[in-house]
Amino acid sequence: MTSQNSYWAPMVQINVTALVQRNGGSRFHVAVDRAPYEFNDSVRVPTLHYEIVAKHLIPVNPGEGLVPAPGDDETLRIYSGSTQAWTRASPCPPLGCTCDRRYTQENRRHDDRTMCVVWTIGQEIAERFWTGQPIENMRLEFSN
Numbered sequence: 001m002t003s004q005n006s007y008w009a010p011m012v013q014i015n016v017t018a019l020v021q022r023n024g025g026s027r028f029h030v031a032v033d034r035a036p037y038e039f040n041d042s043v044r045v046p047t048l049h050y051e052i053v054a055k056h057l058i059p060v061n062p063g064e065g066l067v068p069a070p071g072d073d074e075t076l077r078i079y080s081g082s083t084q085a086w087t088r089a090s091p092c093p094p095l096g097c098t099c100d101r102r103y104t105q106e107n108r109r110h111d112d113r114t115m116c117v118v119w120t121i122g123q124e125i126a127e128r129f130w131t132g133q134p135i136e137n138m139r140l141e142f143s144n
Helices: 113-131
Strands: 013-021 026-033 048-053 056-059 075-084
Touching: 013 113, 026 113, 075 113
Parallel strands: none
Antiparallel strands: 013 026, 013 075, 026 048, 048 056
């Protein structure tokens, strides 16, 4: 099916986690669940894992990357947000941040810049699934 069919939507959930460090830098991990409602191990599709390096999505092995070590005094805050690609809807009024208005939800507050960056990354990836484009090594347009 193509995205022109009004009944089709990509069943993909994207989780983005950001570690904000004391020096002001941020590190990002992205997990893409391509079968969020499949709980039977025999039909389970492996979750894809990525890190963002120079604003490009680079594949990594599960468990690699972002986990802060015990006693890690460089990590100041951890942010995590999910985007469900199938929830894209008609745009709401302007938000005043970089979030895609088609993915916002009533309970989301858009007054924390880093949280909005986390959501924006997930939304950019969701849009690639809508258009059928690959996500590996994609260039992300977020500003942090």
